[in-house]
Amino acid sequence: MFFRENLFVLKQVNPDLAESIEKLQAVDALEILETKTGMKSLRVDNSLLHSLYDPVKEAEEWVKHYEENINTGSSIFVLGFGLGYHILELCKKTQKEITVFEPRLEIIRAALESVCLTPVLERVRIVTDDKIPSFENNPPSPPLLKGGFLSPPLAKGDQGGFSMQHFVILQHKPSVNISRGYFERLLARLISRDGISKGIKILVVSPLYGGSYPIALYCSSTLKKMGHNVELIDNSRFSDAMFFAKEIAEDKPRYNRMIDMITSFLSEAVIARCETFKPDLVFALAQSPLTVDCLKRLKNNNIPTAYWFVEDFRLMDYWKNIAGFYDYFFVIQKGDFSDEMKAAGVKNYHYLPLAASPDVHERVEMPDAEIDYYGSDISFVGAGYYNRRHLFKGLLDHDFRIWGTNWDMSSPLARCVQRSGERVDTDEIVKIFNASKININLHSSTYHNGINPFGDFVNPRTFEIASCGAFQLVDNRSALADLFEIGDEIIVFKDLEDLKQKIAYYLDNPAERERTAERAKQRVLREHTYEHRMGEMLEYLADNGFIPALWEQEGEIVERLVEEAGPDTGLGEYLSKFPARKRMTLSDIVKEIEESEGDLNIPETLFLTMSEFLK
Numbered sequence: 001m002f003f004r005e006n007l008f009v010l011k012q013v014n015p016d017l018a019e020s021i022e023k024l025q026a027v028d029a030l031e032i033l034e035t036k037t038g039m040k041s042l043r044v045d046n047s048l049l050h051s052l053y054d055p056v057k058e059a060e061e062w063v064k065h066y067e068e069n070i071n072t073g074s075s076i077f078v079l080g081f082g083l084g085y086h087i088l089e090l091c092k093k094t095q096k097e098i099t100v101f102e103p104r105l106e107i108i109r110a111a112l113e114s115v116c117l118t119p120v121l122e123r124v125r126i127v128t129d130d131k132i133p134s135f136e137n138n139p140p141s142p143p144l145l146k147g148g149f150l151s152p153p154l155a156k157g158d159q160g161g162f163s164m165q166h167f168v169i170l171q172h173k174p175s176v177n178i179s180r181g182y183f184e185r186l187l188a189r190l191i192s193r194d195g196i197s198k199g200i201k202i203l204v205v206s207p208l209y210g211g212s213y214p215i216a217l218y219c220s221s222t223l224k225k226m227g228h229n230v231e232l233i234d235n236s237r238f239s240d241a242m243f244f245a246k247e248i249a250e251d252k253p254r255y256n257r258m259i260d261m262i263t264s265f266l267s268e269a270v271i272a273r274c275e276t277f278k279p280d281l282v283f284a285l286a287q288s289p290l291t292v293d294c295l296k297r298l299k300n301n302n303i304p305t306a307y308w309f310v311e312d313f314r315l316m317d318y319w320k321n322i323a324g325f326y327d328y329f330f331v332i333q334k335g336d337f338s339d340e341m342k343a344a345g346v347k348n349y350h351y352l353p354l355a356a357s358p359d360v361h362e363r364v365e366m367p368d369a370e371i372d373y374y375g376s377d378i379s380f381v382g383a384g385y386y387n388r389r390h391l392f393k394g395l396l397d398h399d400f401r402i403w404g405t406n407w408d409m410s411s412p413l414a415r416c417v418q419r420s421g422e423r424v425d426t427d428e429i430v431k432i433f434n435a436s437k438i439n440i441n442l443h444s445s446t447y448h449n450g451i452n453p454f455g456d457f458v459n460p461r462t463f464e465i466a467s468c469g470a471f472q473l474v475d476n477r478s479a480l481a482d483l484f485e486i487g488d489e490i491i492v493f494k495d496l497e498d499l500k501q502k503i504a505y506y507l508d509n510p511a512e513r514e515r516t517a518e519r520a521k522q523r524v525l526r527e528h529t530y531e532h533r534m535g536e537m538l539e540y541l542a543d544n545g546f547i548p549a550l551w552e553q554e555g556e557i558v559e560r561l562v563e564e565a566g567p568d569t570g571l572g573e574y575l576s577k578f579p580a581r582k583r584m585t586l587s588d589i590v591k592e593i594e595e596s597e598g599d600l601n602i603p604e605t606l607f608l609t610m611s612e613f614l615k
Contacts, residue, residue, distance in 0.1 A: 040114035059085035073168030080175020188542035207287035267294035356467035375435030385444035441474040466520035
């Protein structure tokens with residue numbers, strides 16, 4: 001009798017939802033029940049969503065239980081609509097913004113048919129998918145929610161409130177239980193957002209050295225800043241052992257054996273740390289020392305693993321040996337690499353380009369002495385790869401300074417190489433970027449004379465120079481156009497002559513250099529920080545099966561039940577029929593009984609009696 005009035009109001013605020021509900025057909029798994037007080041209750045999939053005695057009083061108690069959460073939050077998420085009794089009582093308690101997530105349209109229709117909801121339909125937002133809505137008072141910073149944080153996973157016995165600094169998330173527990181997968185995915189997406197506190201326990205595993213090592217540090221610090229519980233296994237302390245093995249080994253087989261021993265030791269350390277830290281996720285960067293055996297053991301212990309392969313697949317083909325053993329594999333190349341992974345049977349991959357860390361890569365003010373020391377008309381920071389040694393000989397007539405290692409000090413370029421090719425630390429690199437009028441960014445190649453015509457990834461230097469608000473000329477890469485506006489935010493060169501022409505032009509036009517550099521910096525801050533990358537990574541995990549321990553798992557561990565009952569008892573023998581399940585609820589047992597044939601045995605009779613009693 002309430003349906004038309006409720007639907008009329010819903011059409012004013014959410015016409016698409018109203019239309020979908022109006023067209024909805026009856027659902028057999030849903031049963032409207034009369035309560036002792038004359039109100040309606042609802043049974044869905046054999047589970048009651050409201051009391052059969054007094055659902056209004058039950059809703060009042062629900063609001064009272066969450067009173068502290070409601071008072072501290074500025075906006076409220078409710079998980080589950082039910083027949084709306086708890087929403088009605090919540091609206092009486094607070095004028096704050098309320099968003100209700102409910103995946104099952106048939107439940108919303110049943111609510112519209114059974115309860116007068118016109119007082120709340122105009123002021124609550126009903127979301128039927130797991131997209132997180134924006135807020136007028138606390139707008140998110142796409143693609144990440146800023147400013148809120150999720151509390152640690154629920155302790156045993158907690159009734160299900162997740163406190164946030166600006167938002168609170170309240171569970172209608174019966175609704176959550178019947179759509180648990182949906183709400184787990186929703187919460188997994190929530191905790192992947194920026195500003196969520198203590199949402200996921202992540203063990204980050206660094207390589208021993210190399211270009212991916214600082215990226216591991218940036219990822220670790222970023223995840224901590226996002227509020228996750230992060231521990232870093234910093235393997236750089238063992239880099240000397242790797243170099244020692246290279247020095248002492250007489251042949252390659254012996255060297256490989258020594259490296260295998262070091263890798264096995266470090267893998268065992270990861271296993272040991274997992275036993276104490278108990279992470280929700282192990283996240284490794286390229287060249288991290290994890291053996292296949294280690295990955296198998298992590299999988300057997302139900303610890304999800306992710307890997308960011310921040311290398312060129314054409315030069316580093318070891319990905320073929322490891323990609324299939326990780327649950328999630330992130331790469332910095334598309335196109336040909338995607339085709340190769342498909343051909344190799346790898347399905348668990350996702351494109352995730354590199355980024356900058358604005359806390360590190362930023363504008364810095366320097367005294368004149370430092371500007372003189374680090375500055376020049378044009379500069380380059382990086383290792384002396386073949387293509388760089390070849391192309392840079394064409395820039396010897398400029399005020400050109402080269403910083404980095406592995407340069408041939410007997411070549412004409414030696415006079416440009418600073419400090420005889422010593423290593424340059426990150427703080428100095430940032431100063432060089434800032435002090436140079438033009439930063440040359442030529443991606444490495446071991447066999448091209450200049451620009452790699454097949455270059456299809458963007459190195460971290462591209463983002464880092466831009467984040468510093470410094471100007472760069474970068475060799476043309478097929479992936480660049482998706483990341484920056486070429487010609488407006490970033491300037492590319494196609495060969496040596498083009499590079500020389502653009503050097504001359506931009507040295508004569510400092511104002512244009514500054515405008516371009518500032519636009520590139522703003523693009524990085526909007527889209528290309530490690531906060532963006534880690535948020536995208538965690539959202540991908542959430543959308544592809546990763547469910548962290550957001551609350552206590554339902555059910556009991558089967559092995560423990562069998563042990564407590566005694567494996568030789570009738571009950572123990574019956575429960576041991578469920579070996580495939582790690583956890584089991586009474587509903588699982590009842591479903592199994594209902595689908596089986598033959599006479600009931602004693603344990604089955606007892607379980608059915610318990611089920612009826614609880615109903």
